[in-house]
Amino acid sequence: MLWLKWKRWVTDRFLLLLQETSTGLASVQTKSAASPELVSGLVYFSSPSGNTHRFVERLGLPAERIPPRASEPMLKATQPFVLITPTYADGEGRGAVHKQVIRFLNDAANRTLLRGVIASGNRNFGAFFAYAGTIIAAKCNCPCLYKFELAGTDSDIARVRQGLDLFWKQQLSISQ
């Protein structure tokens, strides 16, 4: 595992710099160690490039996947959920939401259980970075909770875990 050796070498090399600048990062890491109590679900879409799948794996929360191909039977949500989806927009923002995600949301039963959306993308797309989140929030009248790039960073993982925990607690207090 030469690559791990390189990674350690890089981390060591920047250790001094890290100690000077990483107070923020350290606090994020401690927070991520606390495991959030989830009251509700996650649904995600990931194409075979797998960035969102890797993000959800690292989140370590139970999640259901929308099937990548139209030939497979569509997922039926059974409880309130937050949707995590990548963005497929061209330079004008067209086609941001994958057809399979549209199919899933076209089912009114699924749509009524949607509580919020988290979208990924690439900042190279400028104004249309993670635009799927903006589109779905507008179409389905739900909040866009977070945007991240590609497979996300460790801070993204920590923020989303904390954020979801808080979000579901708020949802619970609203519904009671």
Added chain:
Amino acid sequence: MTIHSAIKPVAKAVNWNRLQDEKDLEIWNRLTANFWLPEKVPLSNDIQSWASLKPEEQQLTIRVFTGLTLLDTIQNTVGAPALMADAVTPHEEAVLTNIAFMEAVHARSYSSVFSTLCRTAEVDDAFRWSEENEHLQAKSRLILEEYNATSSPLKKKIASVFLESFLFYSGFYLPMHWSSRAKLTNTADLIRLIIRDEAVHGYYIGYKFQRALERLPEAERAEIKDFAFSLLLDLYGLETHYTEELYDPLGLTEDVKHFLHYNANKALQNLGFEGLFPEAICQVNPAIMASLSPNADENHDFFSGSGSSYVIGKAVATEDEDWDF
């Protein structure tokens, strides 16, 4: 006896209605929708702004752009054609011809900037500089070694993703920096079109890399991953020298290096790997990020605000006709 049974086709017509990999059509559609030419950008609006730069700032900008031209020239004439030989579907080959052509458009567009803003002699000097600069030539050499026909298809793809998702960024930094100071803003618009294209190129070639990698046995996968991290570190070493030489006089080197770390990690993610550089040294100057994504939603983290700050979008009609509720 049938007369046609013995005929073996010497060539096959590409049928876009029979896909082996749906990603090919998805990327074809995105790339063709994104097609552009430099004439689309009113570069001459930057003439006054160019005149406001100090001579050493002008020279740096011209040099950075010749460095970028060199990388696009390599992608256009060697990189994308080398990947074509390894294509596993006829549609992938077609997508790569689009990528190859857009690399020519990118390379050509820097010359549009030059002819609009600069004096011929200064530009000729910079092209000579790009041929003589040891760091620029060294990184070209590392990449071209992997594009060699004898190299493995996987290593070619790694080199390509590193060129498109990492090596460009020491150069892209400068127009984003000028734009954040309201300088050369039209040139920055043109560079952002290139940056957008490179994102799709890196994503697609990284995707094809992952498909090929998953067919290999575990031991070979590990070897390829080691190769990728080693090559990235070799390129990073050259990039730090290149960056210091160019940006030390302006005092921007450390800022540029953060941008390099951030993009190196994104390049690794395109290949399906984890990042190499710790997050603390990937924090990019917010002015550069804003310049990279102007008009993007300011706040991407509604979790961190109070519940009332959740932005629920206005019900806007999207152009996608497939939403039927």
